[in-house]
Amino acid sequence: MDEHSVFLPRAEATRLLQALKGAGFDRILGPVAREGTLLFQPVKRWEELPMGIRDVQQPGSYRLQQQEGSRCFAWANGAQALKPLTFTPREIIWRAQRSVEGHLSFESAQESPEPTAVVGVRACDLAALDLQERHFMHGRFPDPWFRKRREALFLVGVSCSHPADTCFCASTGDGPAITRGHDLGMAELDEGYLLWAGTQAGRTLLERLDLDEATASQRRAVEKETHQATVTQSRTLPGRHLKQGLYERLQAGHWADVGERCLSCGNCTAVCPTCFCHMEMDEPALNGGTSEHLRQWSSCFNAEHSFMGHFVVRSDTRLRYRQWLTHKLGSWHEQYGRSGCVGCGRCITWCPVGIDITAEAHALLQEAPDA
């Protein structure tokens, strides 16, 4: 939110979707209550958004509840962040062809992604997208598949007013307010929405909407809700020296404790908006003339992940959990300049046995450093 925020009355909210369509975004995604959670789905009218829906999140539990009220964003997050839109769960990256004479040729399977606007992106997920950009786009080998899809996105962020019990974005510094990474920022009040631009594309869209400035009392109301959304978060990550603290406790007994509880299922890495590991594989056609080379989300909790032909580097769950946590909260700093955790809490909610990354990190730091 900034001093140039404008106000979109609730009754006119569909105009935002129409303006996005008018700006060339044929595909507009918004949160929709489906499959027991909130998923980004194509939307045409504001009424399709989850009006009156609340989410109740606990370690190992996610429930939606229908309540009174007209708010469409009175919840924290669903199972998915933006990740599947830019880093596809399973995709063909190139195709090989073999001629009858045995010649091989290779072609990229890259398609031109449809211009896509996403409405209702949380601050934690914008921070996570930034981290995925650092990994896939800003290294020595920029990933063309990721880059094209990222460049086709227009992002309408929405500040959080109702964080879940599992949220800790205030502790990681990534939320709850929309402050960066958005084309358009949005905050919801009972009477409608405050909108503000984050990019030139966002400014152009606001000009099309031609709305009145938000009033000072509306801005104060949003500030109050943001403050409330910050102070109600009870979970935190240990703040200072977390990376060093974990590195100094690689032999801590608590790794075995969490290793006993963890099922090594990989749910946490699938819902994590920053996890980037994937496997590559080939699927040859039955005619023997073509083969598709694919990549698919993978997890450091799988044996395949550290398979070395004659041995597995991380043969038990204790070592895999330690790999995940010391990477997420530790070596991300060395690789990408910050922690790999944005405080969305999904790994806590979607863990079948309710393992809580914040509780594990605190428990580990309470142990004495390795001798």
Added chain:
Amino acid sequence: MREPTDLPWEARITSRVQETRDIFSVKLELVDPGIRETYRSYPGQYNMLYLFGVGEVPISIVSDPDDAGPLEHTIRAVGRVTHGLERLRVGDTLGLRGPYGRGWPLQAAQGRNVVVISGGLGCAPVVSMIRYMLRRRDDYGQITILQGVKHSNDLIWRRQYQEWEKIRDVQVLLASDQGGPQWPFSVGNVTVLMEKAIIPPEDTVAVLCGPEPMMKAAIPRLLERDVDPFHIWLSIERNMQCGIGHCGHCQVGPHFICQDGPVFRYPDIADWIDREGF
């Protein structure tokens, strides 16, 4: 140097040698002349080799980069892709993309003595460096080459080692854990060779490649001989699927072995390889 692309290029096998029961060498020629002329690698780097319909594997480059000829790779048939590659013959084609990774410290080694310690097929990634140094013999001091194998049948390139041995100030020491009747060299671990090795304490660079337990056993012996840890370099192996630091499989602590390595200065990786599970 040509930057590797996202897609493999077509390469053709121009020669093939069965080195042992399960190790073979192939020379590969990039089919497109434009790519062939601009392709440049550096000793210690690797290519991703693609077997049609099966997948890719990272394989180190054996040939000296200054050789204009085909690219040589020595491979052990151990998994799905390498077992398939083993069945290819001269004239067959495969995919190749690369070169990837950071290679051996040729600049740091210049003007110094060099100890090369390898075990098993770890001899392959160091060969291009040895060839590179021997072509520029005057640029390096004493060159000591130690190679250990599990069984005497596993030793490849016996003739090449014998030729290197004849070169001035080159010492070659070979060992096998199990010697056979025709085994004229040492019996035991590669580290037993270190007692006989010429390792000048001053100005010596050590490069190691092979199973991690072998390297971990050799390093304390180098340190005992007053080799500066800063001058010890290792090539590390992990599961690699993309080669470009994206897929995440090869991480060791903060390092992506595929692009930050595979060659590391010992102090940069020591803390991580000493721990189980990294």
